[in-house]
Amino acid sequence: MQIIYIHGLNSSHLAQKGQLLKNFCEKNFPHISVHCPNLNHSPDKVVQILTELIAKDPQTGLVGSSLGGYFATLLANQTHCKTVLINPSTNPANSLTRFYDGDVNTLADDFVLYTTSGGWQITKADLDWLKHNRPKVAKDADKFLVLLKTGDEVLDYRQAVDFYSQNQHQAHLVIEDGGEHNMSDFDSKLEQVVAFLFGEMLG
Numbered sequence: 128m129q130i131i132y133i134h135g136l137n138s139s140h141l142a143q144k145g146q147l148l149k150n151f152c153e154k155n156f157p158h159i160s161v162h163c164p165n166l167n168h169s170p171d172k173v174v175q176i177l178t179e180l181i182a183k184d185p186q187t188g189l190v191g192s193s194l195g196g197y198f199a200t201l202l203a204n205q206t207h208c209k210t211v212l213i214n215p216s217t218n219p220a221n222s223l224t225r226f227y228d229g230d231v232n233t234l235a236d237d238f239v240l241y242t243t244s245g246g247w248q249i250t251k252a253d254l255d256w257l258k259h260n261r262p263k264v265a266k267d268a269d270k271f272l273v274l275l276k277t278g279d280e281v282l283d284y285r286q287a288v289d290f291y292s293q294n295q296h297q298a299h300l301v302i303e304d305g306g307e308h309n310m311s312d313f314d315s316k317l318e319q320v321v322a323f324l325f326g327e328m329l330g
Contacts, residue, residue: 128325129160129184131177135193135216136223139245140165144192144213144313151317156327160184166195167245170256177202188324193282193308194219200262200271209270211320213310214279217290220258222282223249264296271298272323274316276306299323 130152132145145163152159162180166173177198181187189210191199196215203210216222224231226241226249234240236252243249265271273291275284284302291298306312321327 128158128186128188129162129180130188130190130321130324131180132161132163133177133189133191133195133199134163134166135195137244138192138195139167142192144310145190147314148190148317148320152321155329156321156325159321159325159327165245166198167243167247169247169250170198170253170260173198174201178205181206181208186325190320190324191215192310196287197257197261200265201260203270204262204266207267207270209324211272211274211323212287212291213274213313214276214282214284214308215273215287216282217286218261220254220261223254223257264293265291265298266296268293268296268298272320273298273300274310275300275302276304276308276310277302278305279308281308 132148134142134145140163142163149161152161164176187208189199189203189208192213194216196212197219199210199212231251231254234251238251239248241249271291273287275287277284291300318329
């Protein structure tokens with residue numbers, strides 16, 4: 128069994144939530160490995176890294192935070208992994224335009240809008256990739272647990288509610304008042320995450 132933690136923008140393999148999850152499983156469920164890859168790469172490279180990791184274990188659960196939620200949804204649609212999302216980004220091609228004041232459609236493909244703390248230089252071509260590959264819906268939506276905070280100051284939580292509640296595609300939504308994008312109380316949700324992914328419970 129393995130969990131792949133997919134970090135968000137301006138994060139890395141050392142993401143706090145990923146480390147919390149890793150430590151929690153090492154202590155309570157040592158048979159579950161937690162991988163926290165560094166995904167400060169172009170989107171196609173991120174998908175390649177995640178696809179190769181998923182292929183190593185048929186019992187894989189995904190946990191994606193913010194931009195990582197976009198990639199988790201994309202990969203879950205392809206692999207049918209059970210997935211937990213934390214304040215996920217549903218349309219990063221749009222939300223990442225906040226780093227440029229003008230019309231991004233006028234930019235050259237290699238124009239760098241922003242460089243993350245981990246070193247990923249986000250280009251206009253990256254935005255086009257994210258737009259072109261954006262999932263239209265969460266397939267197998269009952270395999271998704273979506274943790275949301277109404278106080279998210281980066282992303283409008285209602286966009287995630289709408290996306291993961293489309294027609295017959297209804298994910299498991301947990302919407303909590305207040306809070307913030309980083310979900311600083313994630314440590315209180317670790318048991319819930321593992322239970323959803325694998326049915327494992329603390330004794």
